[in-house]
């Protein structure tokens with residue numbers, strides 16, 4: 432079995448694969464204060480609760496977009512799992528040609544998503560990941576990773592509203608019945624959800640023009656993908672496990 436770990440700015444997502452089958456997945460918060468031992472306890476408990484034996488883990492692969500967390504999770508793997516994780520970064524084969532001006536600058540999560548999407552759906556395609564930031568990644572039919580767009584995530588955007596405007600409350604992200612909100616909560620829900628869906632359609636529309644690929648596939652992932660996909664006309668498919676699948680595929684290409 433292999434353990435795959437994606438460290439994002441909000442969550443650390445872990446998956447246990449036996450060959451190509453995802454047996455378990457877990458979500459922890461990304462806490463920059465937590466220690467190697469604290470993450471060790473969490474992993475130990477999760478494994479125990481799920482009937483996974485540490486010795487069954489043959490290898491670990493991880494990607495991170497939070498540099499200070501790399502050492503914590505890496506050391507946790509060494510100390511509690513007895514494995515040095517493979518880390519997605521320079522020197523790792525992905526099967527993509529990175530066309531970013533500086534390939535080292537691209538977030539590892541974006542590359543991992545792109546690898547999974549190309550393998551599962553084939554290019555040309557766009558991956559939209561609704562995480563802390565919402566990212567758009569464009570891949571052509573020849574496995575060129577072209578780049579994309581980064582916008583404030585839904586969580587960040589929602590938080591900014593209530594933090595910066597005294598009379599705006601914290602809201603549940605639910606789809607309102609109408610776009611014309613007649614109270615503050617409905618007005619905010621309408622603005623965020625329909626506005627966000629419109630943003631996705633707008634950016635995808637421009638990408639299709641720029642790539643001259645009017646029928647490219649658009650795959651969404653991330654916690655809020657379903658909510659937005661139900662409103663955004665441009666999203667063809669939702670795959671919540673894209674990042675974990677990408678890590679598994681990259682592991683297989685490098686072992």
Ligand SMILES: Nc1ncnc2c1ncn2[C@@H]1O[C@H](COP(=O)(O)OP(=O)(O)OP(=O)(O)O)[C@@H](O)[C@H]1O
Pocket residue numbers: 438439440441442443561562563564584585586587589603604653654655
């Ligand atoms: N139901 C919700 N209501 C409000 N905000 C939410 C909700 N679900 C998620 N969020 C916020 O949306 C953002 C993305 O959450 P999600 O769980 O999708 O992140 P993630 O994919 O783990 O992100 P990352 O990989 O960047 O850590 C976070 O800032 C989170 O707080």
Ligand SMILES: CC(C)(CO)[C@@H](O)C(=O)NCCC(=O)O
Pocket residue numbers: 439440496536537538539540541562563564566581
């Ligand atoms: C955009 C985020 C924060 C999304 O997780 C991450 O991919 C990241 O930190 N990327 C680095 C910048 C870039 O991808 O160009």
Ligand SMILES: [K+]
Pocket residue numbers: 439540560562563653674
């Ligand atoms: K993510």
